[in-house]
Amino acid sequence: MAGEFRHHILKPAACWGTIALVCLNCLYFFSSSFFRTRFYHFFITNHILSASLLLPAIVLHKRSCTPWVLAALIIYILDLLLRAMKTRITTARIRALPQLGLTRVEIPEINAGWRAGQHVRLRVVSRGMGLLGWSEIHPFTIASCAQTPEGMVLMCKKAGDWTEKLYNLANRLSSSSIEDGQGQGTVRVMVEGPYGGTGHRMFSSFSAAVFVVGGSGITFALSSIQEMINADNAGNSRVKVIELIWVVRDPSALLPLLPILISFVRSSAFAPLRISVFYTRASIGKFPFPEEFFKKASVGRMIGPDAHALASEKDRDGLCGLVIGVCGPVQLADGVFEAVGKVDGTRRDLVGGIEVHEETFGY
Ligand SMILES: Cc1cc2nc3c(=O)[nH]c(=O)nc-3n(C[C@H](O)[C@H](O)[C@H](O)COP(=O)(O)OP(=O)(O)OC[C@H]3O[C@@H](n4cnc5c(N)ncnc54)[C@H](O)[C@@H]3O)c2cc1C
Structure with missing residues (x-):
């Protein structure tokens, strides 16, 4: 002034x-x-x-x-x-999955040290990612369970510039490696983590688990379900039923994951796994599965005398609640919270409570 x-x-x-x-x-x-x-x-x-x-x-x-x-x-x-200190530099195999519009990244050298639901930050050190591609680091949920031969698996959906470059690089590398008989490309990667996860919430200590996942959010469900089935088969789980609800754009998205989902259904001997896939767009061209297909796909789950004995043992525990794991866009998680909020209080108490674990691809 x-x-x-x-x-x-x-x-x-x-x-x-x-x-x-x-x-x-x-x-x-x-x-x-x-x-x-x-x-x-x-x-x-x-x-x-x-x-x-x-x-x-x-x-x-x-x-x-x-x-x-x-x-x-x-x-x-x-x-x-x-x-x-939490970063490993290693080699990854990358493969484009066109039906899902994503790149599958397999890192066989890292096969322990994480829990289902955790994510890592990935940096790809390759000239194929462009001039500054190496400088970017992106988070991805681990899609596999620890201690499997394929190691750490990530599924990176084409969402923008960097993930698109990765997808194109996988396409280029795999077509050149098909010529020399390998079929998939390899790149140097830096993997930082793991971070996040379900913390103290043990999914296998609930009576029922429901996974509501959208698109590439399936990564979270894959590792969690695999971990639960392993725990169940080892007799370390209370879960009586597992349900997976997957929302995808196109029914053909199911094709690349079908072998792994069928193997889950077959190996979940004690806690039955039910899978529902909802697609949000009308499929272009022919529906990718014959009408009879899904009846056949559910075959092969083996229920022996052990399974019945374990099921009745679990029944004696009473109900220990329902856990819902939701992974995908923020709006999907909001919808799940809203639906859970509407559940009648008495019903909620009868099942031992309802807990929601949210793993959204955003903040
Ligand atoms: C904890 C977590 C786990 C995730 N797990 C998966 C997964 O398993 N599979 C999958 O396909 N996607 C996952 N995502 C989303 C994935 O990280 C983004 O799609 C990817 O980073 C987009 O990069 P872009 O450059 O191709 O796209 P852009 O167009 O740059 O970004 C698209 C969106 O991704 C966000 N984003 C971009 N870069 C980053 C970054 N470095 N860190 C955090 N967010 C970023 C942006 O805010 C934007 O909303 C996860 C995200 C988070 C936060």
């Missing part, structure tokens, strides 16, 4: 203070869900640049802030170190 603003703002301390304030505002506004979901690369670049400038700007604004800035820096460096 005294007309001295220009004079004051040009002082270094005030100048750096303003820069720090601008950085903080950028961090705040561009971290909103709007920017994160629509312009992820802009969000992440802005986040790193603003945070890197904010810390020295605070020190230059007020020297007395140095200990606080140092504390933040130490936490950040520790985080980077821990991430580096």
Whole structure:
């Protein structure tokens, strides 16, 4: 008001203070869900640049802030170190699955150290991913159970630029490796994690488990169901029934996963597994399965005397609740929470309660 603003703002301390304030505002506004979901690369670049400038700007604004800035820096460096310790550099086999519009990434060298439902952050170090492709790191839920011969399996749906490059690279590599007799391409990858997961919620300690998954959210269900079946076959599970509800765009999406789903149905000897697939688009051309197919696909589940004995033993435990695992778009999870909210309280108590675990591909 005294007309001295220009004079004051040009002082270094005030100048750096303003820069720090601008950085903080950028961090705040561009971290909103709007920017994160629509312009992820802009969000992440802005986040790193603003945070890197904010810390020295605070020190230059007020020297007395140095200990606080140092504390933040130490936490950040520790985080980077821990991430580096949780990172493995290895080779992955990649294969494009056109029916699902995704790339299957198999990492045979990593075959232990995670629990169903956890995710890793993947970096592909290959010239085929473009000039800056190596600099990007993307999260994917692990689609396999630990200690299987195929190792860690990820399914990466084409969702944008990076995942599309990965898909195209898998296509290129597999067509060139078909010529030399291998049939799938290999790339160097950096795998960081695992992170997240179901925490203390043990799916095998409930009486029933339902998985509601959309599109590539099937990854979460695959590893969780496989882990539950293994626990059940070893006599370490209370689950009496497992239900998988998968929502996909096209019925042909079922084709590449059919062998694994049938093997699940066959190996779930004690807790029957029921699978329902809903498709959201009219199929183009011929329906990919003959009418009789699904009746045949359910064959082969073996129920012997052991299974009946175990089932009656589980019955004696009483009901220990229903767990619902939902994975896919945020709207799918919202729908499940809404449906669970509408369940009558008495029914909920009768089954021992209902818990929902949400694993959405967003934040
Ligand atoms: C915990 C978690 C587990 C996931 N698991 C799977 C899975 O098993 N299979 C699968 O197909 N997809 C999964 N996703 C989603 C997958 O990470 C994104 O589709 C992928 O990163 C998109 O990258 P893009 O550059 O191709 O697309 P873009 O067009 O850049 O982004 C598409 C969407 O993905 C988000 N996204 C982009 N890059 C990143 C990143 N580095 N980190 C976090 N989010 C990002 C954006 O916000 C945007 O909404 C998971 C996401 C999260 C957060």
